[in-house]
Amino acid sequence: MYTQALNIKDMAAAAEDSAFDARFQSRVDAEEKIEPNDWMPDAYRRTLVRQIAQHAHSEIVGMLPEGNWITRAPSLKRKAALLAKVQDEGGHGAYLYAAAETLGVSREDLVEQLLDGKQKYSSIFNYPTLSWADIGIIGWLVDGAAIMNQIPLCRCSYGPYARAMIRICKEESFHQRQGYEIMVTLCRDGTPEQKAMAQDALNRWWWPVLMMFGPSDKDSQHTDKSMRWKIKRFTNDDLRQKFIDATVPQGQYLGLTFPDPAMKHNDRTGHWEHGEIDWSEFKRVVAGDGPCNRQRMKQRRDANENGAWVREAALAFAQKRRARAEAAARIAAE
């Protein structure tokens, strides 16, 4: 997007110049937006590419667990909503790949890096959707956690990323509300079996959802720099806490029990405290050994390979049509 050539020219010449670095930081400190052709430190660019690409991959891979239930949605209304939601997630992936491309990388490269295992997607999408209640849980909690994470990103220092996030956040609110509506239907209006199904889904998803915010602050490698660059505004633990505080009352309204015996309200701080998160599970899933990692990657790889002939044919067809139109124009001119 825009004129990537400029980025490349500037980078080599100015890489060592710490005066550029200082000016860059003062612009960030003044809450100025950094735009694609502006000078930026190499590490800032790399951090953004990594983060935006991972975000884009997550939107795309995130279509798989929910797509699993489209044909089995319990009513036409639910099916239409789920289809629209999954389509939105595809759109989010598209906005984000476009934002990443402003940094001088190509979408095809990023997809290849995902398929080669060099880039990651959110660990949450490596869990299976076993029942219809999982679709309610994903909207309510997975999208809910994503919103918590994404709202501060709307103020990210990098312009194209911030603008993509504003668009995405507007759409996410529907995702969370449709999920919570499913939960209300199952828990408040449903049969005991339906409520049990909802409780089972919460039991399986609660801890993986808390892990979505990433490692605890004391173990997080990227936080300091990202905060200084205003890519990140809150730490992982801060966001996790905000999410829990917002979510617990919603779960209580549903009459569900959170699968955390240590969870309790601290009347002094006003926060809900949670028990120890099993970080060994998180590490295992991120490293590729979650319940569905291999299946998800295979689905992405198949989609990419099976779509190759379509992409090539579309290009060839466009070229042929262009050539024909040019020839016709030449003859008309003669």
Added chain:
Amino acid sequence: MTEKNWPLWEVFIRSRTGLAHRHVGSVHAVDAEMALQNARDVYTRRGEGLSLWVVPSSAIVASDPADKDLMFEPTASKIYRHPTFYDVPDEVGHM
């Protein structure tokens, strides 16, 4: 992978009558027709616009941010281009 990448297009949307088209992002497409279709699917799923423009990204020429001062700074000193530079007597009222 030997396949060629699809070209990039910039997308502009007119959100309401009377407003200018505004840049919203980009899409990949093999030709203008597909770029319009993709832009519609990606950027206007909720009535965001009344009209779409797509432009090949390679056709956009941008000013270099490094030239910002050279390009735009000279106008800062030309305060006589603004209405407030000129005095109108109070008795005349608003002008």
